Amino acid sequence: MTTPSRIALALAGVGKIARDQHIPSCAEGADFDITVAISRNGRIDGADNFTSYDEFLEKRRDIRAISLCTPPDVRFEMAKKAIASGFDVLMEKPPAATIGEAEALRELAEKAGVVLFATWHxxxxxxxxxxxxxxxxxxxxxxxxxxxxxxxxxxxxxxxxxxxxxxxxxxxxxxxxxxxxxxxxxxxxxxxxxxxxxxxxxxxxxxxxxxxxxxxxxxxxxxxxxxxxxxxxxxxxxxxxxxxxxxxxxxxxxxxxxxxxxxxxxxYARIYSRFAELIRSRRSDADFQPLRLVxxxxxxxxxxxxxxxxx
Missing domain, CATH: 3.30.360.10 (Dihydrodipicolinate Reductase; domain 2)
Incomplete structure (x- = not known):
């Protein structure tokens, strides 16, 4: 059970990077509990597991933060839906497939008043x-x-x-x-x-x-x-x-x-500490210069x- 000082987190994409870094970093850190997982193939023990992203958005409106660990080609639509649903969003690198997608997400997050964190681990x-x-x-x-x-x-x-x-x-x-x-x-x-x-x-x-x-x-x-x-x-x-x-x-x-x-x-421990800091201060951190260089x-x-x- 998530304590008042910890933040309930949904994790989308239970692949290698999630298992190697995101899951252990949250488990060992002081800020987040992964209470929901969304993946077509992977599961997280002790979490509420979904195979459908839209079903998750519909049924777990109590969750307010999400970490997107999917490949970049599907991340834009997932982030867009999360922002529209009022989630604070962490995006694994690279944050999007194109500069246009990245900048659109930054504008959407600003208008919605949610936190957007484009991580560069x-x-x-x-x-x-x-x-x-x-x-x-x-x-x-x-x-x-x-x-x-x-x-x-x-x-x-x-x-x-x-x-x-x-x-x-x-x-x-x-x-x-x-x-x-x-x-x-x-x-x-x-x-x-x-x-x-x-x-x-x-x-x-x-x-x-x-x-x-x-x-x-x-x-x-x-x-x-x-x-x-x-x-x-x-x-x-x-x-x-x-x-x-x-x-x-x-x-x-x-x-x-x-x-x-x-x-x-x-x-990744520092990434999640930074995400918690951004959520609590209601600020975003979305720098896309590395993506622009590519x-x-x-x-x-x-x-x-x-x-x-x-x-």
Missing amino acids: SRFANGVEPARQWLDGKTIRKVEITWKEDVRRWHPGQAWIWEAGGFGVFDPGINALSILTAIIPGQTIVEKASLAFPENRQQPIAASLKMKSAEGAPINAEFDWRQEGPQTWDIVVETNSGLLRLAKGGAELYIDGELQVEGPDRE ADAFLTGERHTVEAFIE
Whole structure:
């Protein structure tokens, strides 16, 4: 039973990310109880489980907050209905399939007076906020992003990521872009991109982006889903006062080679703490710059066909 200090939450989409992150984070945290689950295939023990989203909206009007963990191609309609029903809404990344959808949801939430939280989980990694603080006031000379992982290891059997609207390598790559836009002030500009599409897929397996900061500092990013062996999630920022490196997806922060910050993964625990804070203060947090950078990469990108990807 939810206590007065805790918030009853519905969770839509009981897949891998929900089981790995959302469910344990809520169970271990101080703010939310998952009292309802909506999924065609998954269930949560102890929750009121629905297979129909519309049935849930009709029967559980007592729930006022929902976490959407579905693939982005169906999230717009689900979020739109939730907002119309008066729910405060948390959206797993990427928050929508297009910029138009994302901005429409932001406007709808504002008009309805509900909270909209577009999460970027990598922004909540241990080293990201300390990195932003260290960079504040410094001159940024260059940024290099290397984000390479094995798609077979991290996204097994997830065919939707290869379809139109599935993002391909930008599904993990947008995590790097979310960190970049959190620690570098102003708007980041995509100048050109090179996108590698397997001959049997609709989304890229690798991408190279040439960007620049609002102040003109060059920013280069390499994304690849074909990495074997050790996985690489690094962001290196050269400044007038030293070299900053975020490693392991932002979990570790180094300044001039010296480890400054490390610790256990608390990204999703911090996401839910932030959602509770937003609900209680009745404020939204809906930044779509990482999504815009992905869209700009497709707009400016040269398409290259590479060998077929067979899982």
